[in-house]
Amino acid sequence: MxxxxxxxxxxxxxxxxxxxxxxxxxxxxxxxxxxxxxxxxxxxxxxxxxxxxxxxxxxxxxxxxxxxxxxxxxxxxxxxxxxxxxxxxxxxxxxxxxxxxxxxxxxxxxxxxxxxxxxxxxxxxxxxxxxTGYPVTNTLSEPREGKLVVKLQPDMAVDIEAVKERKDLPNTVLVDSRESERYEGLREPIDPIAGHIPGAVNYPWQAVTDETRKVRSTSEQKQRWAEVETAEEIIVYCGSGVTACVNLLSLEIAGIPDAKLYVGSWSDWCSYQL
Structure with missing residues (x-):
């Protein structure tokens, strides 16, 4: 480990x-x-x-x-x-x-x-x-018997209505996880509208790892989030709710649990502006 x-x-x-x-x-x-x-x-x-x-x-x-x-x-x-x-x-x-x-x-x-x-x-x-030279294979893995019982944690996710309602509250931080050019609206390669949700701060997800693609240390993750660690609520989004999860991982490593994912993210937010 x-x-x-x-x-x-x-x-x-x-x-x-x-x-x-x-x-x-x-x-x-x-x-x-x-x-x-x-x-x-x-x-x-x-x-x-x-x-x-x-x-x-x-x-x-x-x-x-x-x-x-x-x-x-x-x-x-x-x-x-x-x-x-x-x-x-x-x-x-x-x-x-x-x-x-x-x-x-x-x-x-x-x-x-x-x-x-x-x-x-x-x-x-x-x-x-x-x-590392460790083994690889092209053999497909055989099914195995298991039983995953769902115990849903609904508080981990929010929708657009929750974001609208809470994003401007003084103790809520809304985090945009996309690269800075997309956050700033200078470039938008995927979604039909460029820009970001008003009030969001930018923490690009790629910064969670270093140049070798390894995860930065716990102390580096803590330092990265130092400005928002006292927030009562952190809501994280990206383009579509995928790479935002890298920032949620970073927050967890930094000892800042309970941050929420805006599942629809920017692609959902801007769909209401079309």
């Missing part, structure tokens, strides 16, 4: 790939090429890992509102997770991707939202695993 229980090293994982109490999930994905992640998994992945797709498994179909990556059907996801051997309160889920935790963090947040707190992320992702 690293200096916190939310992030694990390749060294720890390689010693635990056969541990029946550990389930590894590959979350690799590309917004530019939605089929790429699963192709990469089929070609090469950590032995024993299962694959979950951002669009098919950890998000649901896009509607007029609700953002580009609405939450999945929770019971359906629970069934999928049970079928790969996850047991409530017992199984440690280890998620990884190759995008600085962008997609693995979404699964980390979802599992906690569903009441399963035993989940960690692989530091440095698949690239770090390969760089």
């Amino acid at each position: 690293t200096d916190n229980s939310l992030i694990i090293s390749s060294e720890w994982l390689v010693a635990n790939t056969a541990n029946p109490q550990v389930v590894i999930i590959d979350c690799r994905f590309s917004l530019a090429d939605p089929e790429l992640g699963e192709k990469q998994y089929q070609e090469s992945h950590i032995p024993g890992a299962f694959y979950l797709d951002l669009n098919r498994d950890i998000a649901s179909a896009v509607g007029a509102h609700g953002g580009r990556h609405p939450l999945p059907n929770i019971e359906e996801l629970a069934d999928k997770l049970s079928a790969i051997g996850i047991n409530s309160a017992e199984t440690l889920v280890v998620a990884y991707d190759d995008s600085r935790l962008a997609f693995a963090s979404r699964l980390w947040w979802l599992l906690r939202y569903m009441g399963h707190s035993k989940v960690a992320l692989l530091d440095g992702g698949f690239s770090a695993w390969k760089a």
Whole structure:
């Protein structure tokens, strides 16, 4: 383990790939090429890992509102997770991707939202695993019997009405997780409107990791959030509720729990302005 229980090293994982109490999930994905992640998994992945797709498994179909990556059907996801051997309160889920935790963090947040707190992320992702020379395989993992019982934590998520109601309160901080150019409205490659929610402050999600894509230390995470740590409420958003989860992870590492995800994020907010 690293200096916190939310992030694990390749060294720890390689010693635990056969541990029946550990389930590894590959979350690799590309917004530019939605089929790429699963192709990469089929070609090469950590032995024993299962694959979950951002669009098919950890998000649901896009509607007029609700953002580009609405939450999945929770019971359906629970069934999928049970079928790969996850047991409530017992199984440690280890998620990884190759995008600085962008997609693995979404699964980390979802599992906690569903009441399963035993989940960690692989530091440095698949690239770090390969760089160590640890084994990879193209053998698809066999289903395993498990039972994940959902104990939903509804206070972890907010919708647009809650954001409108609370964003200007003196003890609420609204965090925009996108890169600064998108926050400032200088560039918008995905959504139809540029800019940010009025009153939001900008903490780009990429800063949670360093140049090597490893998660920065606990002390660095604490320093990063020093200006907002006394807030009574922190609401975090991004473009579609995915990369915001990297900031939620950072806040958790920094010892600032209970921050909330605006699930629809900017893609939901700006849909009401069209």
